[in-house]
Amino acid sequence: MLVGNLLEQFPTARADMSDGFIGALASVLISYPRQVALQIANPLNGIASEIKFISIADAVAWLERKTEPLRQSAAREERIAEQLAARDEWQRVEKSPSLLAKAKAWLDRTDPAAKAMFGVSDAAEKQRKEELTEKIMEANRRAFIRECERDGIDPKRGVSPALVKLVQEQRAQ
Numbered sequence: 001m002l003v004g005n006l007l008e009q010f011p012t013a014r015a016d017m018s019d020g021f022i023g024a025l026a027s028v029l030i031s032y033p034r035q036v037a038l039q040i041a042n043p044l045n046g047i048a049s050e051i052k053f054i055s056i057a058d059a060v061a062w063l064e065r066k067t068e069p070l071r072q073s074a075a076r077e078e079r080i081a082e083q084l085a086a087r088d089e090w091q092r093v094e095k096s097p098s099l100l101a102k103a104k105a106w107l108d109r110t111d112p113a114a115k116a117m118f119g120v121s122d123a124a125e126k127q128r129k130e131e132l133t134e135k136i137m138e139a140n141r142r143a144f145i146r147e148c149e150r151d152g153i154d155p156k157r158g159v160s161p162a163l164v165k166l167v168q169e170q171r172a173q
Contacts, residue, residue: 002026002037002038002040002041003022003025003026003029006025006040006041006046006047006048006054007022007025009041009043009048010053010054012053013053013054021056024056025054025059028056028059028060029059029063032063032067033067033070036063036066036067036070040062040063040066047059047062050062144160147160147161147162148161151164151165
């Protein structure tokens, strides 16, 4: 029936087809997954939408092209299963303390190779921390000056308005 539906889409082919060709085409179609074989006879996106005359070679090429994504998906699923099995096996194995220490050093970037690979150096880290500290100190200095100006205290005195307020509250008690 599938072969008949397929051949009906090629009006000139039906009269010329021998039983041998029809049998060969049926033999080819049953060699492929059902979902792909059924697609070949679809008038909108089957083989008839791409070629004018049908041949076994064209049918095989079309079926192979449509089957490739299924093969790739199956291969991907197989690789995933293998990776999960390898991970599970690795997780079951007892790890030596030295391996765990090396892994921790790598992840913390205290390992020299990790530092070199990821561009972390002691000098660069020290410089980054100093720059950050300097930014924080500058922000604190500006906040101190704003507080002093708000409360009418000379910032050059170096006395915090919050401290002055605290001392005044304690004297009042």
